[in-house]
Amino acid sequence: MIIFEQEIQDGLEQKIKANASISYASAIHPTLPNEEKKIKNQLDKSIANVDDSDLYYVQSILVTSSWNKNDDIFDKAEVWVSRNTPEDKPTNLEHDEGTIIGHIVSNWPIDEDGNIINEDIDIENLPEKFHILTGSVIYKGFSNPELKDRSEKLISEIENGIKYVSMECYFKGFDYGLINQKTNDYKILARNAETSFLTKHLKAYGGLGEHEGYKIGRVLRGITFSGKGYVDKPANPDSIIFNGNKIFEKKNDAFIKAGVSIQSPEIMENNNMSLESVEKNVAEIKNKIEAMTDCEKAINEAKTVASDLQIQNNELAETLKTTQAELSEVKSAFEAAVLEKEEAAKKMSEDMKKKEEEMQKMKAEFDATNEILAAYKDKEAEMMKKEKKMKRMASLMEIGLDQNAASETSDRLESLNDEHFDSFAQILKATLASQEETNQSETEVKAEEKTESDILETAEVSPEADLSVGGEDDVEQNTRAALIDFMYSRLNKKNLNKGE
Numbered sequence: 001m002i003i004f005e006q007e008i009q010d011g012l013e014q015k016i017k018a019n020a021s022i023s024y025a026s027a028i029h030p031t032l033p034n035e036e037k038k039i040k041n042q043l044d045k046s047i048a049n050v051d052d053s054d055l056y057y058v059q060s061i062l063v064t065s066s067w068n069k070n071d072d073i074f075d076k077a078e079v080w081v082s083r084n085t086p087e088d089k090p091t092n093l094e095h096d097e098g099t100i101i102g103h104i105v106s107n108w109p110i111d112e113d114g115n116i117i118n119e120d121i122d123i124e125n126l127p128e129k130f131h132i133l134t135g136s137v138i139y140k141g142f143s144n145p146e147l148k149d150r151s152e153k154l155i156s157e158i159e160n161g162i163k164y165v166s167m168e169c170y171f172k173g174f175d176y177g178l179i180n181q182k183t184n185d186y187k188i189l190a191r192n193a194e195t196s197f198l199t200k201h202l203k204a205y206g207g208l209g210e211h212e213g214y215k216i217g218r219v220l221r222g223i224t225f226s227g228k229g230y231v232d233k234p235a236n237p238d239s240i241i242f243n244g245n246k247i248f249e250k251k252n253d254a255f256i257k258a259g260v261s262i263q264s265p266e267i268m269e270n271n272n273m274s275l276e277s278v279e280k281n282v283a284e285i286k287n288k289i290e291a292m293t294d295c296e297k298a299i300n301e302a303k304t305v306a307s308d309l310q311i312q313n314n315e316l317a318e319t320l321k322t323t324q325a326e327l328s329e330v331k332s333a334f335e336a337a338v339l340e341k342e343e344a345a346k347k348m349s350e351d352m353k354k355k356e357e358e359m360q361k362m363k364a365e366f367d368a369t370n371e372i373l374a375a376y377k378d379k380e381a382e383m384m385k386k387e388k389k390m391k392r393m394a395s396l397m398e399i400g401l402d403q404n405a406a407s408e409t410s411d412r413l414e415s416l417n418d419e420h421f422d423s424f425a426q427i428l429k430a431t432l433a434s435q436e437e438t439n440q441s442e443t444e445v446k447a448e449e450k451t452e453s454d455i456l457e458t459a460e461v462s463p464e465a466d467l468s469v470g471g472e473d474d475v476e477q478n479t480r481a482a483l484i485d486f487m488y489s490r491l492n493k494k495n496l497n498k499g500e
Helices: 005-009 013-018 076-081 145-159 196-201 253-257 275-291 295-398 403-412 418-458 472-491
Strands: 021-027 029-031 055-064 090-093 096-110 131-139 164-170 173-180 186-189 214-221 224-231
Touching: 005 013, 005 196, 055 096, 055 145, 055 164, 055 224, 076 214, 096 145, 096 224, 131 145, 131 224, 295 403, 295 418
Parallel strands: 090 224
Antiparallel strands: 021 164, 029 055, 055 131, 090 096, 096 131, 164 224, 173 186, 173 214
């Protein structure tokens, strides 16, 4: 529901939000199984299963298109549009959602004489006051003893006439109904920002229900009937909408045969004035007529009343003029404030767009700088790689490798860090030096052994001879030789140790 600024200033925001539903109580009448089961076809739905032993049927008036004592106005068009919303809604005890006791099965719109209103009637042709009659069922077939006792107790209270049905409905908004307290003219005033100052005068929000010679009521809009509760008595006695059986004394025979006891709601007569008010006004008029013994005196009194009315009319006109001027000033101030906010919003949008463009430009410059920096880093890494390889090649060439072998070895050992590479180079250097010494010694030994070649050639070789030599020195010598062979084979270089 829309809450206007004036209503917020009047401190009504929470009251309006909290008071979006209302309830009224009405009398109940049971539908007995031994009574007539059909009424003009339209009521078949309500009493079709009246013989079911697990259901108890009741009927009551849900709502009347009227102005009630709480100054809530059920406009005939609004009631007509929402006439079918009660159907299939739950019924409970004392409005407690945890104690569902049955549900509503049917609705029928009826006029003040108890006649069913045709569904295809134009809203303009509806009577000013009509009722929504509902049929409901109460569940009886409980296996739980506690629930069964609860149901039987409720049915007994209904049959003894000490139970009420309390209707509840929700609404989406409201307008103002106004009755001129002097002419009894009735009109509806739309609720909006300019008229919302009237809300604080409504009874529903703590007001007196009157303002400057007008009686003010709340015309409910967008009504949805949400169900009924069986209550001991209504929370607000003024909200009881049934207090007798006056309207249907002559034309409710068909309903009585089917067990429907229609009781008249308390409604407003003569432009929504209560019957009590009408009777009071009639008595006052009668007393005045009886007191008018002098025609001239009556005329003078009438002139005085007319003069007073003219004065009041002039005062109202002046008040209206002042109010219109004040409203005009408020409207101008509001429009100026709106314009100012729109201009501020436009400037903020332009500033944000400018900042966004600057951010995009800075991002582009940042990306370009990162590309240049990445290129420099790649170049620096490449130069460091070349410098590292040249340094390692020089180290390998110092220990005896040629340029190609040094280059290939550096490439193959690129993944080693400097410490491991230096360790490898030292091992290789020592190994190569040791191999050179060994090769030189072997060459000298072979030269001496040639003089004994004839003896060696004629010697027989025993297949069981042990050809193993010496201890740990030989093992170390062989290991170094294997390492040298491995390096030479990897570098495509011949090993002089093989006598080639």
